[in-house]
């Protein structure tokens with residue numbers, strides 16, 4: 324039996340409070356969604372594309388690893404190409420070796436262009452799209468894969 328100065332909460336009050344809390348939370352999330360719809364800049368999307376510089380930043384034989392993007396960009400005599408460092412087995416980040424790439428998680432080994440030498444990776448590392456902006460700068464898009472061996476002539 325509750326008395327006037329009893330601070331305990333009964334079952335009915337608990338469920339009422341829980342219902343109000345859930346309703347207010349849902350309303351708050353809905354309002355955030357409505358704010359985002361007409362003003363996408365309010366909560367910017369994370370872009371999958373990033374700038375890598377100009378073609379002259381990549382002399383023939385050069386390689387750059389973008390650790391924060393998990394991408395390797397390399398240029399050989401045939402052109403420029405980008406390889407994802409995300410292992411095709413379960414998504415670990417491969418490390419570069421003298422002859423290619425090795426996954427630290429389950430030991431997959433890839434050659435210099437990302438083709439599988441030893442599993443369990445089911446396929447080679449993904450090659451990524453490189454495109455040129457009107458300014459001449461190059462961008463790599465990690466959401467767009469291209470066929471292995473696709474190189475941008477620069």
Ligand code: FES
Pocket residue numbers: 410411412413414415426427428429430431442443444
């Ligand atoms: S995640 Fe790379 S071999 Fe398993």
